[in-house]
Amino acid sequence: MHWSPDDQEGVVIAINGQFPGPTIRARAGDTLHLHLTNKLHTEGVVIHWHGIRQIGTPWADGTASISQCAINPGEAFVYRFKVDRAGTYFYHGHYGMQRSAGLYGSLIVDVGEGEKEKFEYDGELSILLSDWWHKGSREQEVDLSSKPMRWIGEPQTLLINGRGQFNCSLAAHFSNSTVAPCKLSGNEQYAPYILKVHPNKTYRLRIASSTALASLNLAIGNHKMRVVEADGNYVKPFTADNIDVYSGDSYSVLFRTDQSPSHNYWLSATVRGREPHTPPALAILNYLPTSPSHLPTSPPPTSPRWDDYPSSKAFSHQILSLPGSPTPPKTPHRRLILLNTQTYINGYTKWSINNISLTLPTTPYLGSIKYNITNAFDAKSPPDRAPPGYNVMRPAPNPNSTYGSGVYVLEFNSTVDVVLQNANALKDNVSEIHPWHLHGHDFWVVGYGEGEFKEGDAAGFNLRDPPYRNTAVIFPYGWTAVRFVADNPGVWAFHCHIEPHLHLGMGVVFAEGVERVRGIPNEAIACGLTGKMLMRNGTR
């Protein structure tokens, strides 16, 4: 497939003229060859593929490590990887703030030839959720990197498959707010996305969130959902009126079209965890043969209040793996405790992990480790835990941190626990949601807790049916523990999926079995010191 991000039109990055980018659909076991030409005039492009583990491919894709060389304007690159299992995934830009500008699309992998899903359905629908600002991604980067920082604020619009409303509401007549009704003839950019269904069928709705900031809650008016998949893995099915979807998450839900077929219904997404200044995103569930322009006669579904954390926690705790799913090794070889804090460095606002704010080196980690280039990043590994006695309920007594680019070197095939410890941010009584995403692996989400993690809490970890996924949320003032096996040779990012938070340093880098990585393509290391090495060797 040929595939080219084009220049920003307004503030949206399109791929092959489409926004969001094209849906890439494959079958488990396929090897994809995606030819990417960067047609942006001034910016490099890096793409990350969610859920792709790439074990067994000829090389551990440099995209797995967020510091790979960007594909420069005018350059072309072939992404080659195997999609080894079915599931709902997506891809997105991983360079600067390009995700907030729209560089994303769906990646859907069907079960292999002759195989069956563990649930049945008559039809399938797919939505990719995102958020959108009127400011371009470059301006946002400058704002975030200024002293004092200028925060990007809440998005102007939430989008469902790239569609959303600004300054008008499709459901204005249901509320007493002063927002004007949207005048629809059908082709406006704010026309809603329409999900067409036939009555009395079971549909699989695939959902992924590529938001740059917003945590969302999704509901379909008058319809219950049955959650069956999370991040490409089966979960024990459960029924929900609404579901939380954090940035980086993907789900499949089943629902029955058992409502009156002479009406249409709203699908809505609302903001969670931050006081919303953005109206809900609305799409229309259109019961055929009713006309899609027949707006729903009932109001959009209600969702929990943005700060109703007990309901979000209850939802997360309900996600457990389907019996027969992989279970974690019983004991870890190593446990990292990563304290998440909002900090300052010389007056610049940052996010830090164990008091280090990640700054990516200009040379890709994969190449520098593989070829023993010792001065490309900090030789010292970051600490395995923050100093004891830190009060997570209060702003830090000393809010200053330092920059760092060091790597956690994990023993190949070892079992690693990571406890993500949330804390108070810079302001009193503020602690935010952070969805953490791991590249190149799935992890088991083995526990959640309130306040400070204590070693004794590990005795309560769920090792029986923890969900196996690649994104896990930490709630305000709480901790979340994940366990994974470091069995994928390469260098892998683990980071908050809120794009401005990563931009401000909220991430860490893991390296394992790099000596086993064979045949790194030149394009993946053609920058920084490895780029110079290739030039010296005459290979470039």
Ligand SMILES: O=C1O[C@H]([C@@H](O)CO)C(O)=C1O
């Ligand atoms: O990183 C962030 O910065 C702001 C605020 O803390 C400072 O303006 C905010 O809400 C974030 O999530």
